Amino acid sequence: MSEPRETELKLECDRLDLAALGGHPLLQGEGDGKEDAQGNGQGEPEAVLSTYFDTPDEALRAAGLTLRVRRRGEARLQTVKAEAGAAAAGLFDRPEWEVAITGDAPDPAAFADTPVPRILKDAKDATLEPRFTTVVMRTERTVPYGASRIRATLDEGRVETQAGDAALCELELELESGTPADLFALAQALAETVPLHLGALSKSERGFALRDGRLGLPSKAGSVALAEDASAGDAFRRIAMACLRHLRLNEAVFLASRDPEALHQIRVALRRLRSAFSLFKPVLAHDPRAASLAEAIKGATEPFGRARNLDVFLETTLPEERARRPDEPGLEELAARLATERDRAHETVSTILTSPEWRGLLLDLLAWLHTGPWLGEGAGPARDAPARDFAAAVLGRFRKRVRKRGRHLAKLDPEARHRVRIAGKKLRYGADFFASLFPDKTARKRHKAFSAALSDLQDHLGALNDLATAHAVMASLAEGPPGTAASGPAVFAAGLTAADNEARTRDLLAAADEAHGDLVDAKPFWR
Template sequence: MVAPREIELKLECEGSDLAELSRHPFLQAEGSEDSRFLTSTYFDTAAGDLRAAGLTLRVRRDGETFVQTVKAAATAPGLFDRSEWEAPVPGNAPDLAQVSETPVPEVLAGAEAPELSPTFATLVERRSRVVRYGASRIEVAFDEGRIETPNGDAPLWELELELKEGRSEDLFTLAQALAETVPLRLGALSKSARGFSLRDGTLRRPSKARPVSLAPDATAGEAFRVIAFACLSHLRLNEDVFLHNRDVEALHQLRVALRRLRSALTLFKPVLAQDATAATLRDEIKRITEPFGHARNLDVFLAETLTAEMARRPDEAGLDDLRRRLEAERDRAHDGVLATLESQEWRGLVLDVAAWLETGAWRTGPAAPDREVPDRGVPARDLPARDFAAQVLDKALRRIRKRGRHLDRQEAEERHRVRIEAKKLRYGAEFFASLYTEKKLRKHHKAFVSALSDLQDHLGSLNDQATAHTVLASLVAVPDPQEIPGETAFAAGLAAGDNEADGRKLLKAAAEAHGDLVAVKPFWR
């Protein structure tokens, strides 16, 4: 059975922005505007079996009619191209007879307690109109309302662009044009995901990267799209958290998402070789987010290095002033991160990345044969993802083996390059893990990632030492260094010295971890 599909783009904004958008010249309707009040109730088992299976089941009341809808999980943030099944029902309760052609019966059959009950509801005033843009007819919906859960409510403002006829490219070009007028952001969560997070108390909390699930028969191009959108989703979730509460862990996870995305762009270079936009986006991401690193370095120094130093030397008076000065600098650095995240340049870049992942030449244009396997003459984009993974992971491992020789005798910059390569390999191992499901390979994967993590940990500690010098050096980068009291400067020197005390031990441990990684069997062979 082929499920009906919907293709729509969800964008987040404020309530006042919706009013301004309704007057935008690009959003003037072909006909009359439709206005409705929609109440949607979402159902699941007590254990959340449907949600765990990537499904939502809702009953929506529209006037005197009720419609039951089953949706599969979205594959990308903001962009919803997913299976959807709808059927009229007599009232505000699920009718399981109407879901026989969906995955719901199979999920409920395997549930310990298959009974369905309401989990949360959305109350939305929707104004919708159909517009023409480019070569497409697009339904534009202005949604304003709230989510109601047992754990509290939350406001809801969304702009939805649903493709009725035409090309998905037009959804993005319209969104980008509108974003020049109001501060639109790519949707981080669907209404259902937002409702579940609010109910569970996880909304506005930092989140780690979720495991990537690749189809066993996925091509390299398909794998890249899934992986890159997973990175973008990780980014948007933590961006929202930091914007609302300056959470330090959210900033850390935002930077992890950015590194993962840039690593994906590097690992999949053979797939993207014919599309110059890939390098442009990678460079833009690095340029715009460069200041994020200073903020994160200050977070780590204050939370770890300086905290340990103050515990080690509780009577050192200068450490209190050192902490206050660095906290003030950290606040300024956070202000800079917020300024970037609130800028049109940043919001536009995120939309550009999403648009390129969905409609870029790397995906839609002609593909060149993969130079890595000339005898096959198969474009890299069309290679089986598992074959492609073996190629790129082999290359990454060879680079680490070569660059990590005599690690304990290398300069800091050389070790930093090994650390970057180790991160890329670690992300690659995580990206492709779902392609290696055999029991023996899962065991090899666990051992390989463990050895790689040990190397990363030791190199990370060495990098933290180097970063501590940078952080402390920033203290003297003031108009008049004499403004820094002598006892504060002395405390900074003590902190720097104590921080380096175990440097030789870390170098030896890093070299041993590199040897262990070289000896472990790669899981992809």
């Protein structure tokens, strides 16, 4: 049986902007106030209550499924969706099964043709219980755009859990007929007048995150599941989408809290994304748009490095120096001075993340991933090659690069060490990206050892880079226009910190050299 699928673009905004979207000329479509065959309103706001169910040990969630019953007036609609691995920033393309039922509890007969019965059969306790609910005022319209028909859904409400509530304010664009290019073009046209951010969480993910106390916290990159028969092009798109999701999850956290870890994860997501462009260069070589997008991302986010460097200094370097020199009076002034600079740097990051240019760039990237020229007939053979073969070739090439650049690492100058670190990062991200393509027991064991050796090398090189960065931060204190440079005690404290850090360099170089040797000896998991 073929699986029915839902292709939906989720965008987030605030309440006032959602109200503006309600009156937007492009969203005044074919609605006449009547309902369609599924009971969906065509233009009039309507209360919608959705209850999400799972077993006591959440067997459905563990299997990547959600089960909900939606109440809309007198109508009840039961929906099963595949969630795990399907969602990325903005675009949700996933199997979906919907059946009208008569009650508020799940109807087993209505999910008989879905994966749910198999999961419940193996569950310790197959009882389905409510986990949380969403309550929204929903407005739906079907709008023509280009050669397509697109259902626009405006939701304003909240998700309710035992742990508390969270607001929901979303625009969803679902392709009913036509081409994905029209779906993205409509989103881009709307974003020109209304601030829209790519959505990263489905309603069910938001509900579980809120209930588990994870909503609003920074998140690390998740694993990327690649199908055994995936092509290199399939792999690139899935990896890039995962990077976008990682980015957007942490963007939202940083904008709400200025959390340094969220900023760090934003930069990790961006490095992973740019590494994906580099690793898949043969796949993208025939599309010049790839290089321009990668450069645009790099250029827009260069100021993020200054903010992160100040975070590291204030969160790590300075506390260590205070522990070494608890009686040094200049350290307090140094901390206050750099905290002010960090506030300015964080404000710069926030300004970029909320700018129309940045939001537009992410929408352009998402559209290009699904409709760009790299998907057309002019692409080279690398795009359609088996992802496993492509991955093995790429990982082998970057392993040789790290091995060659890292020879006699302890004797390299900082610039040469930096090149080793960059090549190592690309190899590390590639090892993470492609791990699922090599699932047998031996490959998994080798992957674990290889990743550990690579992580060890990166940790030591990263520590050396942090020392160099701290030195640059401290050197900047004595610079600047008259009246802005730091005072004597702060500069003196900065000098002491720099001297203490330099004393660590020799040990870190020796450790990095040893870690490089361990990496060279580690067996490649892709062979």
